Every structure is written in C-alpha cells, then in structure tokens.
Amino acid sequence: MKYKILTLVVLIILCGAFCAGTAYLPEIGDPQSVPNNHISDYYIEHSEEDTASPNIVSGTLADYRGYDTMYETSVMFVSGLVVTLLLAVNQKKDQQKKRKYDVTEKVMGAELLRPVETSKLKGIMNHPFGGIIIDVSARLIVPFSMMYAMYVLAAGEASPGGGFQAGAVLALGMVLGRLMKGEKASFKIPGAVAVLLAGIGAFFYVFTGWLSLFNGGMFLEYGAMPFPISYHHLHEAGIFMIEAGVTLCVMMTIVGIMEALLKREDFEEKD
Amino acid sequence: MLETVNTFLAARGIYCLVFILFFLAVYGMITCKNYMKKMMCMNVMQVAVILFFLCFAQKRGGVIPILDGVTEAASGYLNPIPHALMLTAIVVSLGTTGVALALLMRMTEEYGSVEEDDLLSGKARKKKEESADEADEAEAEKEAEKEETADVTGKDPDET
Numbered sequence: 001m002k003y004k005i006l007t008l009v010v011l012i013i014l015c016g017a018f019c020a021g022t023a024y025l026p027e028i029g030d031p032q033s034v035p036n037n038h039i040s041d042y043y044i045e046h047s048e049e050d051t052a053s054p055n056i057v058s059g060t061l062a063d064y065r066g067y068d069t070m071y072e073t074s075v076m077f078v079s080g081l082v083v084t085l086l087l088a089v090n091q092k093k094d095q096q097k098k099r100k101y102d103v104t105e106k107v108m109g110a111e112l113l114r115p116v117e118t119s120k121l122k123g124i125m126n127h128p129f130g131g132i133i134i135d136v137s138a139r140l141i142v143p144f145s146m147m148y149a150m151y152v153l154a155a156g157e158a159s160p161g162g163g164f165q166a167g168a169v170l171a172l173g174m175v176l177g178r179l180m181k182g183e184k185a186s187f188k189i190p191g192a193v194a195v196l197l198a199g200i201g202a203f204f205y206v207f208t209g210w211l212s213l214f215n216g217g218m219f220l221e222y223g224a225m226p227f228p229i230s231y232h233h234l235h236e237a238g239i240f241m242i243e244a245g246v247t248l249c250v251m252m253t254i255v256g257i258m259e260a261l262l263k264r265e266d267f268e269e270k271d
Numbered sequence: 272m273l274e275t276v277n278t279f280l281a282a283r284g285i286y287c288l289v290f291i292l293f294f295l296a297v298y299g300m301i302t303c304k305n306y307m308k309k310m311m312c313m314n315v316m317q318v319a320v321i322l323f324f325l326c327f328a329q330k331r332g333g334v335i336p337i338l339d340g341v342t343e344a345a346s347g348y349l350n351p352i353p354h355a356l357m358l359t360a361i362v363v364s365l366g367t368t369g370v371a372l373a374l375l376m377r378m379t380e381e382y383g384s385v386e387e388d389d390l391l392s393g394k395a396r397k398k399k400e401e402s403a404d405e406a407d408e409a410e411a412e413k414e415a416e417k418e419e420t421a422d423v424t425g426k427d428p429d430e431t
Contacts, residue, residue, distance in 0.1 A: 004302050007298060007301050007302060011294045011297060012294075014294060015291060018294075019287045019290055022286040022290075025283065026327065027282040027283065028281075028284075029329045029330055029331035030330075030331070031330045031331060031332075031346040035327040035350060035352075035353070036327070036328075036330055036350045040350045040351065041345040043352065044336065045345050047338065048338055054338040055336070055338075056337065056338065056351040057336055057351045057355050057358070059351075060352060060355040061359070065355065068359070075363050075366060076362060076363060076366050078366075079363075079366030079367065079369055079370050082370055083369045086373040087377070159337060164359065164361075164362045165358075168362065250362055253366065253369075254365065257369035257372075257373075260373065261369075261376065
C-alpha cells in the first residue's frame with residue numbers, strides 16, 4: 001500500500017512536469033509549426049505527380065516510404081509466426097496423446113486411432129457462444145463487413161482506405177464467425193495455412209519491389225515496372241499490388257494468432 | 272486568469288490529456304500484480320503514444336489529406352506523415368499483443384499462474400513441481416502395470 005502511494009506521488013509529479021513542458025511543444029493546429037513544415041509540404045504538393053495517388057497517406061505509406069511499410073509488414077508476419085511457434089511446441093505429451101487418440105475405430109478390419117471430435121474437448125473458447133440473437137446479427141454483419149473490406153482495399157489508393165485497414169476488417173469477419181460457431185464455422189483457415197498465406201502476402205510485397213529491378217529501376221520504383229502502361233498507371237498498379245500483399249499478410253496473421261490461441265487452449269488442463 | 276487557462280487549453284490542452292492517459296498506464300503497469308493486467312496497461316500506453324503523434328498532424332482549417340481537386344495549398348491539408356506512421360504502429364501493436372498473449376499462455380502452463388507474487392515467491396514453481404512429481408509417479412505406475420500385463424499376455428501364447 002505504501003509503495004502504491006509513493007508511485008502515485010512520483011507519477012503525478014512527473015505528469016505535472018510533462019504538462020508544464022508542453023510550452024515547448026508546437027501549438028495544436030498551427031500550420032507554421034515544425035512538424036507541419038519541411039517534408040510534409042513536399043509530400044502534399046507533389047503526391048499527385050510523384051505517386052499518382054490522391055490519397056496522400058496511401059502515397060506516403062506505399063510509395064515515398066515503401067521500405068518502412070515493407071518492414072512493418074515483415075514485423076506483422078514474424079509476430080504471427082512467433083505466436084504459432086510458441087504455442088505449437090512442447091505441448092504436454094500425455095494430454096495430447098490422451099485427447100487426440102482416445103477413440104479407436106475399426107475400418108476394414110484394422111483398428112485405427114481416430115482423433116477425438118473437437119466438441120468433446122474441454123476448451124472454453126472453442127465452444128460456440130451466444131444464443132440465437134448474436135447468431136442472427138453476426139450473419140448480417142459478416143458478409144457486409146467483408147464486402148466493405150474489399151471496397152476499402154480497392155479504393156485505398158484514391159480515397160480513405162488501404163491495405164492494413166482492409167486486412168483488419170477482413171480478419172474481423174473471420175474471427176467473428178469462428179468465435180460464434182466454434183469448430184462448425186464454415187469458413188475457417190487452419191493456423192499453419194494462415195501463417196503460410198501471411199508469408200506469401202509479405203513475399204508479394206517484396207516481389208512487387210523486385211519487378212522494377214527487371215527493367216533497370218530501383219527496388220520499389222513503381223515507375224520502372226515492366227508493364228506496357230503509362231507512368232501514372234504503373235504507380236497505381238504498384239500501390240494496389242503492395243496493398244493486396246499487406247491485406248493478405250495482416251488478415252492471415254490475425255487469423256493465425258487466433259487459431260494458435262484457440263488450439264492451444266484445447267490442451268490446457270481443465271480437470 | 273480564466274483567459275490564460277482558456278488559451279492554454281485550446282493550444283495545448285490535448286497534450287495534457289495524452290500525458291495523463293500515458294501516466295495512468297504507467298501507474299497501472301507498476302502497481303498491477305497480474306501480468307495480464309500489465310499487458311492491458313501496455314496497450315493503453317500504446318494508444319497514448321499514438322494519440323500524441325496524431326496531435327502533430329493537426330492544422331487549423333485543414334481537411335483530411337486526400338486531394339479534392341479544389342484546394343491547392345499545402346496548408347489546406349492535414350499533415351499526412353503522422354497518419355502514415357501511426358497506421359502501421361496500430362497494426363504492429365496488435366502483433367505485439369498477440370506475442371504477449373502467447374507468452375502469458377505458456378507461462379500459465381509452466382507455472383500455473385500469472386500473478387507476480389506467486390511467481391516471485393516461488394510458490395507457483397513449487398506447485399508445478401509437486402504436480403509434475405505426482406504425474407511422473409502415476410505414469411511410472413501405469414507403465415509398470417502395462418509391462419506386467421504385456422508380460423502376462425506375452426507368456427500366455429508360448430505356454431499354450
């Protein structure tokens with residue numbers, strides 16, 4: 001209790017010091033402040049001709065700062081991979097054996113060990129939850145959210161939207177379906193496949209960067225991609241391609257993390 | 272006096288709110304004894320940092336950074352760079368949350384607890400060892416039984 005009060009006092013003093021220090025920070029909404037000058041003016045004024053993208057955020061993200069976004073996508077993929085690996089190894093062996101192979105079945109005279117039906121497993125999250133109301137409303141939400149995600153992806157280059165958002169919304173539909181229906185969800189992707197597809201998405205991004213190398217350009221220089229279309233359209237195509245890669249990577253990473261967590265939970269002790 | 276406070280709040284009040292959110296999360300991370308709660312506080316901290324960056328993007332009279340074909344001047348649009356940076360930061364924070372959840376799950380299996388007190392006092396470890404010993408003993412007994420039965424069944428056909 002004593003150290004809680006001490007912490008509180010110290011943090012209040014620190015917070016007060018930070019708030020007093022805001023005098024050195026730029027005023028909110030000041031067009032002449034330091035962060036709003038220098039490079040950002042260049043991005044706003046030249047985005048149209050440089051990147052052919054009216055959405056300056058997309059142009060900045062995918063074109064001016066393509067390297068940055070490439071590594072962010074890789075970070076996302078690596079985190080999905082790490083979660084899957086962390087939760088895949090060293091499962092308690094006896095439990096796994098017991099749960100996985102405690103049904104024997106005779107097929108054509110030979111005794112086979114069959115995996116247990118997943119409905120018999122004891123995990124909580126793997127069971128569908130909610131009643132008829134949640135079920136019916138989710139059925140309404142999921143298809144529209146998925147369609148909206150595709151719109152966000154396709155329009156991300158010219159209006160609000162982009163790959164990261166589209167991937168998150170797509171994954172939302174899948175996660176919702178999986179949590180509502182449990183193992184019975186009709187559209188579900190196994191964890192290993194999800195991680196594989198996330199890797200393919202991240203690779204697609206890098207591959208788009210390589211395309212311009214074949215035509216003598218630099219890495220991620222969309223204007224030099226070997227397609228017989230105008231410079232303007234080349235940039236549009238390049239941004240769309242990397243955003244498709246980002247969408248696949250983000251969506252599959254989220255699905256992979258969820259599948260890994262749900263699968264691991266089956267083997268936890270619930271005795 | 273009131274005038275000064277008003278101008279300060281209008282110009283820099285949002286920074287103070289962001290700092291309060293940030294230090295609230297730091298307080299939670301220090302005082303919470305449960306690692307799950309610590310992780311949630313970490314997420315709140317991430318939100319505070321993201322909001323802090325987005326404060327820099329504001330411009331009076333600016334519209335969202337999408338060219339509308341009417342406004343030409345750079346001062347008419349918000350600053351796109353903080354938006355672009357924070358967009359990726361939000362998604363990556365989801366990845367870090369996933370890794371933290373996975374680690375917590377492994378921790379629960381290994382030690383049977385995510386409470387800091389249990390882990391530091393060694394109580395959780397002890398529990399785990401005891402249960403592991405019991406499990407080992409039970410397994411050894413089972414195997415012994417199995418061997419016995421196997422011996423019996425193995426001998427039977429030879430005798431007959």
